[in-house]
Amino acid sequence: MIKGLYEAHLPVSHLERSIEFYKNLGLKFAWRDENTAFFWIEEERSWIGLWEGKEHQTPYHPSMRHIAFEVSYADLKVSLEWLQSLGVEPVPFGRRTSLEPFVRPQQGNASVYFNDLDGNSLELMCYVHVPDELKHLTDKLSLEEWENLIQKKE
Template identity: 55%
Template structure:
């Protein structure tokens, strides 16, 4: 029945500025509704992001209402800190990890590598990819440490 996530939405204070921000990250504007809502493709014809211009953007942050994670390849994630900086974004600390490189949050049979940053309104954004976890590591660590531990897996 359910095959994936089609859309997610974020509040923004300035629609034009936010459209430019997300286009700079590679999303493609599809359409604008009544000059207060824009839809941008994350993956063309598969998933999009709705941006709602609102005076109530400064809601207290909680990941359940102001967070989007964008799936990327591991190779792209490895280049993400420099890529984000080239787009005018600063990676931010998350889960106690400094934004010097992506970090890994591991579970029993898989793990996720990720880096966090914010949009102009403080919405939490993340670049993430799933990793195999052949050694069943459960400790959190930087991606370079993870790769070193798994070099001979």
């Protein structure tokens, strides 16, 4: 029945400014009206809607005002440089102090976080193959730590 995610939405304070920010991320503009703009994440498959209004003042919580974009592992490895080239600063996740991408072995994914102009939480995320004997690990590992661990297993 369910085949994927069709759309997600974020509140923004200034639509024109936000349109430029999301274009700068490389998302393809789909359409807009007076207070709303949509961008394709995967053309003809999924998109993100930006809604101008006071809702951008809603305090952040992971269940609201957050979107994770899928990237490849290779792209995640260069994500800090890519973000910097766009003038976007990464932010630490949770209690972490490092801005570096990290792996969650127990979940089989890796991420780096940044915010849009209104403090909406954005994430670049990829799947990571985790050998069965490492799936019990709950610590978040830097990409370097992860790759060293995987090399030892080979």
